[in-house]
Amino acid sequence: MDDQTRIELEAAAFRTLREHLMEKRTDVQNIDLMNLGGFCRNCLSRWYQEAANERGIEMSKEEAREIFYGMPYDEWKDKYQTEASTDQQEAFKTSFAENVGESR
Numbered sequence: 001m002d003d004q005t006r007i008e009l010e011a012a013a014f015r016t017l018r019e020h021l022m023e024k025r026t027d028v029q030n031i032d033l034m035n036l037g038g039f040c041r042n043c044l045s046r047w048y049q050e051a052a053n054e055r056g057i058e059m060s061k062e063e064a065r066e067i068f069y070g071m072p073y074d075e076w077k078d079k080y081q082t083e084a085s086t087d088q089q090e091a092f093k094t095s096f097a098e099n100v101g102e103s104r
Contacts, residue, residue: 021041022069026080030081031084032088034095034096034099035091035095039099045069046064048067
C-alpha cells in the first residue's frame with residue numbers, strides 16, 4: 001500500500017471514530033472513555049490541535065474542540081454531559097495522570 005492510500009484510510013477511520021462518538025454514542029461520557037480507554041473526545045481534539053500546531057497552523061484548544069465536537073464545547077456539555085460520580089472522578093484522577101500527565 002502506498003503512503004497516500006494509507007493516509008486516506010487512516011483519515012477515514014478517524015472520521016468514522018469521530019462520527020461514532022459524536023453522533024451515535026453521545027451517551028458515552030468522556031470520563032468513562034478516559035477511565036476505561038485512557039483517552040476521550042477532549043484527547044482526540046487535543047491531538048488534532050497538536051497536529052495542526054506542528055504544521056504551523058495556529059489553533060487554540062477551544063478552536064480544536066469546536067472543530068471536533070462540531071459545536072462549542074460548552075454547548076456539548078450542556079446537551080450531553082452528565083454529572084460524574086465520586087467513583088468516576090477518583091478513577092479519572094488516576095487515568096488522567098497515567099495517560100495525559102499531571103500538567104495538562
